[in-house]
Each structure stands twice: as structure tokens, then as C-alpha cells.
Amino acid sequence: MTRTDIDAVVFDVLGTMVDEPRGLTAAIAEAAPGADTDALLVLWQNHIEQQQDLIVRGVRGYATADELDAEAAARVCEHAGVTDFDVFGRLARAGRHHTAWPDAAAGLERLARTFPVLALSNANRSALLHLTANAGLRWHQALSAEDARTYKPAPGVYRLAVDAVGTLPERVLMVAAHAWDLRGAQAIGMKTAYVRRPVGDPPGPDDVFDWQCESLGELAEALGAE
Known part of the structure; x- marks a missing residue:
């Protein structure tokens, strides 16, 4: 792949x-x-x-x-x-006002040089604006579950991202530290990448994701990002 x-x-x-x-x-x-x-x-x-x-x-x-x-x-x-x-x-x-993980901003910037990058959060629009600004994160587009009037892992939330990109689900990669979140993305056909965080929900024995990485830098390397 x-x-x-x-x-x-x-x-x-x-x-x-x-x-x-x-x-x-x-x-x-x-x-x-x-x-x-x-x-x-x-x-x-x-x-x-x-x-x-x-x-x-x-x-x-x-x-x-x-x-x-x-x-x-x-x-x-x-x-x-x-x-x-x-x-x-x-x-x-x-x-x-949450602090970004040490690799978050640099990893996001690296991936953004190769791919369009989007946020997809359960935070509502105004909270997402202030959260990402305060954390120093920059997206090409930030999407909130508020627009689907539900929360992940409801399918409608993931479809917000697929529709925003304007492509097929299998051509959109969902990145998360929560296995439950990635299962929701898989359910509509998205590709998935698990990134390990100390506070995340790790994959179970039955989970099969397209990538499993220790950091965003490792994911960028795996995806051939510049």
C-alpha cells in the first residue's frame, strides 16, 4: 500500500x-x-x-x-x-486548553506537505477552534461531530470527513489513538492507522488496522511523507 x-x-x-x-x-x-x-x-x-x-x-x-x-x-x-x-x-x-503531544505539530506538518490533513473531533466547532489554536496544530480543514449532531463512533461523523474530501472511503485514512474510533472508521470503509499514546485505547486481539505506529513521525515515514 x-x-x-x-x-x-x-x-x-x-x-x-x-x-x-x-x-x-x-x-x-x-x-x-x-x-x-x-x-x-x-x-x-x-x-x-x-x-x-x-x-x-x-x-x-x-x-x-x-x-x-x-x-x-x-x-x-x-x-x-x-x-x-x-x-x-x-x-x-x-x-x-489541552497540550499537544510532543510529536503532534511536527508530525502533522510533515504529513501536510504530502496529503490534505483534516481534524475530525467530537469537540464542537468553537471548542475545536480554540483547542487546536492553543495547541499549535494546523489543519487544512477541521471538522466537528457537531455537524452530524451525534458523536463518534456513529457512521455519520466519519462520513463528514469522506464527504469533505470528495472521494471514496477507502481512499481516506483515519488516524487515532483509540481502537474504538478506528473501528468506527473501518465500519464505513476507511483506512485506519493506530498511533500509540499513553492514554489511548489500544487495539484488541481481533483488531486489524492498516498501520500501527509508535508516533506520528513513524506514520509519516510509513506513508512516504516528505
Whole structure:
């Protein structure tokens, strides 16, 4: 398989390009000094995952990622005894300030010299704008699940990327640190590349992805990027 088989490269953002758990942990520690940040992070993550799953399954009506983050922040503040509204507001916007992984910007820039590169994120449009700007990431196009009014791994989210590129699914490569995300892309026929991150969802024994790499630099090399 060569780079001529690929018309564009699509990247998950949260966890793949930025260290989301680290950013949330820092924001929680600032909002609730002395609290059990690990437990509060799990509380936040579980709320987001559960609510997104309900939306994907049609059990709950669509709510933006900003709205879900505000709900998660409210739960964290309640458990930690935080009542200051300004503190709550800063915590609810924590998703806009995550730090990029060390190889993210350089790897993205290298791949962008050979392929159109797109972001495809569960973050809503405004959050994605600020998140990628603050992390120093540059895309040819950034797509939000908000436009499909659902969340990954719903097929409609991945079709946003395929439709934006204007090609066949098998000519679009989805890059993620989450096996569940890549399975969703595979389900509509996209090519897949797993990039290992300390916070990702690693492939299971039955997963077969087109590439498995330790870094974006390794992926760029495998794809023959300049």
C-alpha cells in the first residue's frame, strides 16, 4: 500500500493529538485544590462517555460537547464542594486548553506537505477552534461531530470527513489513538492507522488496522511523507 492509495489523512484530536487527561487533571486540580484529582477525572470522563453513548444510541437528544463538558464540570464541582461560579466556568472550558503531544505539530506538518490533513473531533466547532489554536496544530480543514449532531463512533461523523474530501472511503485514512474510533472508521470503509499514546485505547486481539505506529513521525515515514 502506497501514499498514492490515500487522498487525505484525517486525525482524531482528543487523546490522539492532545493530552486530554493531563489537561483535565490540571484544570480539576486548579478548581479543587487538595481534592482527589484522579477520582474526579474518572467522574468527568465517565459522564462524557455515558452521555455521548446515549446520544449515539438515540436515547438522549443531541447536546453539544460544550454542554456535556459543563455538565461534567458541574458534577466535579458538586463532588468537590466547589461553589464559586467563576471557578466552575473555567473548569467547564478546560477542553480548550489541552497540550499537544510532543510529536503532534511536527508530525502533522510533515504529513501536510504530502496529503490534505483534516481534524475530525467530537469537540464542537468553537471548542475545536480554540483547542487546536492553543495547541499549535494546523489543519487544512477541521471538522466537528457537531455537524452530524451525534458523536463518534456513529457512521455519520466519519462520513463528514469522506464527504469533505470528495472521494471514496477507502481512499481516506483515519488516524487515532483509540481502537474504538478506528473501528468506527473501518465500519464505513476507511483506512485506519493506530498511533500509540499513553492514554489511548489500544487495539484488541481481533483488531486489524492498516498501520500501527509508535508516533506520528513513524506514520509519516510509513506513508512516504516528505
